[in-house]
Amino acid sequence: MRDKLRSTYFPVIIIALLFFAGNVRAAFEENAGARPFGMAGVFTAIADDCNAISWNAAGLVLVDKTSIELIFSKPFLGMDYDNIYSGDVSLALPLGSVGTVGAGYQLLKSDVYSESTILLAAGVNVFKDFLSLGLTGKWLGISYTQNDYTGIDPLFTAAGYSKTGYSVDAAAMLKFGKTVSVGLVAENIMSSDSLALGTLAYKLPVNYRGGLALRLGDFVPGIELSYRNKDMGNEYVLDFAGGIEWWTGDRTTAIRAGAGVREISAGLTYMFGDIGINYGFSYPLSGLSGTFGSHRVSMNVVFGRTSALKNAEESKTIRKINKMKIALMDLTSQNIDPGIALVVTDLLRNNLFNTGRYSVLERANMDKLIKEQQFQMSGCSSTECAIELGKILNMQEMLVGSVNKLGSKFFINARMVDVESGEIMITATAECYSENDLADACKDITSKLIKIDIEPAKAAPSKKGKEEESKKQPQTLKMKIAVMDAQSQNVNPSVALVVTELLRNNLFSTGKYLVLERANMDKLLKEQRFQSSGCTTTECAIEVGKLLNMKEMVVSSVNKLGSKYMISARMVDVESGELTITATAECYSENDLSDACKEIAGKLTKR
Structure with a gap:
């Protein structure tokens, strides 16, 4: 009878364990999210939503709203051994300028085996807008189904059907301006060996990931490098992947694609206000056949600030x-x-x-x-x-x-x-x-x-x-300044007017300047019967500054070359006529001109 049971269940369990180890990275190693899934895992340098909990905890600082995400995944649809699925839930909670904390739960389950992970993560700003650091602590659990075979196998009767352990990941994210971000993650830098089942060793190896992303307005391309342990042995392999994400102008729809050494992927998102539905698809390039690929669906909800x-x-x-x-x-x-x-x-x-x-x-x-x-x-x-x-x-x-x-x-x-x-x-x-x-x-x-x-x-x-x-x-006296209308080249004049208003507001917000408002400026010039139309030169700005009794004047321009927008600004001392400081900023979309204006204001203030 025992021989019959062994011949029936032993091959099933062995095949299942080999399947998990060789093809489906276990819940301990498989990071959550349908959005990263659709980009072939190119997310370490992006990580700006709930998925940062498992991908790069340092990216949690980019989450500015309380968010929750629910995920369901079906690996390798169509395989003969098909009763495998995984699910995840994650929560991100911003704590103001300090950073963000997050928590998550992941489960991978089949008829004979399951893995579960509880995650607690935190991301903190070290140097705001440049460097953030993060840590993720994981409580790990594995369990084997008790059946006719495992009930009589000495391995299970002696060691039990479940084991628990822990692991810790460390992460960093660097941002260079508004466009370039770099993510670095070391997985399992601390881990227990308590997951071993009898003589079967099970200790999570240290893996390393690094990514680079460019935020070009609505278009975000990125690359990912990972140096990971192969099948929990002593051999390491270097993986490479590239992915893109593109949002429509109204930020309601996104499409994604990615490709790596082992897979190709695609995905999409549709937003219903504060609720987003995400889908990701991945197809293996080697090792498996007869599958319709892996599919992942998630729903994320934003609650408030x-x-x-x-x-x-x-x-x-x-x-x-x-x-x-x-x-x-x-x-x-x-x-x-x-x-x-x-x-x-x-x-x-x-x-x-x-x-x-x-x-x-x-x-x-x-x-x-x-x-x-x-x-x-x-x-x-x-x-x-x-x-x-x-x-x-x-x-x-x-x-x-x-x-x-x-x-x-x-x-x-x-x-x-x-x-x-x-x-x-x-x-x-x-x-x-x-x-x-x-x-x-x-x-x-x-x-x-x-x-x-x-x-x-x-x-x-x-x-x-x-x-x-x-x-x-x-008492610190604020400097009285006025901002001339920004000139434009290859840009709609109405865009230049909005940029002028943004510069005016941002300069006031620095707390260093008393900024004359546009309406007051026009009123005073009208009273002085000054014709400001066509007044674009520094000399004209100085003349206006004297009429308005200003200390300095801001002269600026908004230009476009190809797909790049450029804002240039200079402050002129009204009394001496000298340029006191200049600043420039660039971006690739009208949507990002507001960030460029903030950058200009910051540069003009640093003197």
Whole structure:
């Protein structure tokens, strides 16, 4: 009877174990995700979603929203031994500027054997926008099905049917500007040998991976090198793979393809708002035949930008603060329907009210008061006009801003103005790729305004304390500057206007400059009867600067050569006429011009 059982089950188990070892990398070694699967595993240098937990924990810092992903995989569909599947679930939770933590569970299962992994990962910013580091700890479990054969085999009766162990991965990600990223991972740098079953050794070997990716707007090509142990022996092999990812302009659809030494792959994604459906396909180039390839499907859901704990703490702070009376000016628009700007204004009005921090004047009441005061709203878009209106409405602060579009990317810029002092207190910017996402961008703007506004309120000193503090610390005077309209070459002039506005906002956000707004600039030049049309030279900028009583002027241009956009900017001292600093930035898509403007502002500030 025992001989019959051995002859029946022994070949099945041996074939299954060889199948896992030789063709299907076990759950311990197979990284999660349908998105990387469709790029032949070219993801170490990309790793910007939940899949970073198993691919490159350092990439978790790129995840700016709480996200969860569910994955199902069917390896080698059509094989005779077909009852094999795997599943994964992962969660990423951002912790602000410090980094992001994540957790996951992976399972690979068949009729005779299963592997499971619990993952805990963390990614931290070491040098922001340049270097991040990550660690992934894994609790590992293997189990064998108890059946007629394993029940009488001495190997299993002596050693048991399941084993557990642990492993640790270390990771790093380097970013060179907005385009180039490099990922490095060392897998299993620490691991236990407790997975061994009797005389069958089972210790995970150290493997190494490195990747390079180029983020060229909506197009992301990459390469991957891995130096991995072959079949858990002493032999190592070097694998190479290349992959691409391309998103449509509205960021709703993506297609992928990849090829490596052992496989070719393809994949796609479709986004339904904050829910994404991903599919990946891989076909082996050698070693197996008679299969329809491996298939992987996942669903990822994005929940929000801040943790519940953080929101709770901020809510406690808000309740302690008296509500501030504010009103919102209609946002201006560039390259979009003005009706959209009105909708965005209403969304911001509702969101600010819902924070519980502000007493927000309703649009109907605002219009009624303006009509009673016979105030002329036409062309009232500047900070000065907002201040004048705020005094009429008896508001403490006014919100002004704009909604613009570059390529397929929408930008919302907002700033809070103190009615009494006339100072701009807070600025905030948010971006999105679809009109459908403008509501989320408004929530983002609101959370940024609250975050910036709460910090001073938490530790606001008394009047006496302020006076004592001012005696101790010398006041840093902000430099008064104005930004000329950016000139354009091979670029739509409306794009140059949006770039000018982005530069103006980013320079103000540095905290180093008092930036004259466009509407105020036009008003002053009109009063001086100065003709600014065609004023593009440095000499003309100096003349304008003297009329406006500015310390320095910013002159810039936006040009395009081939598929590359280039922004050049220079600051001119109005009194001496000398160039004080210059800066340039490049990108490959209109969508990335906002990042280029941030880069320009950062360079102009460093002197």
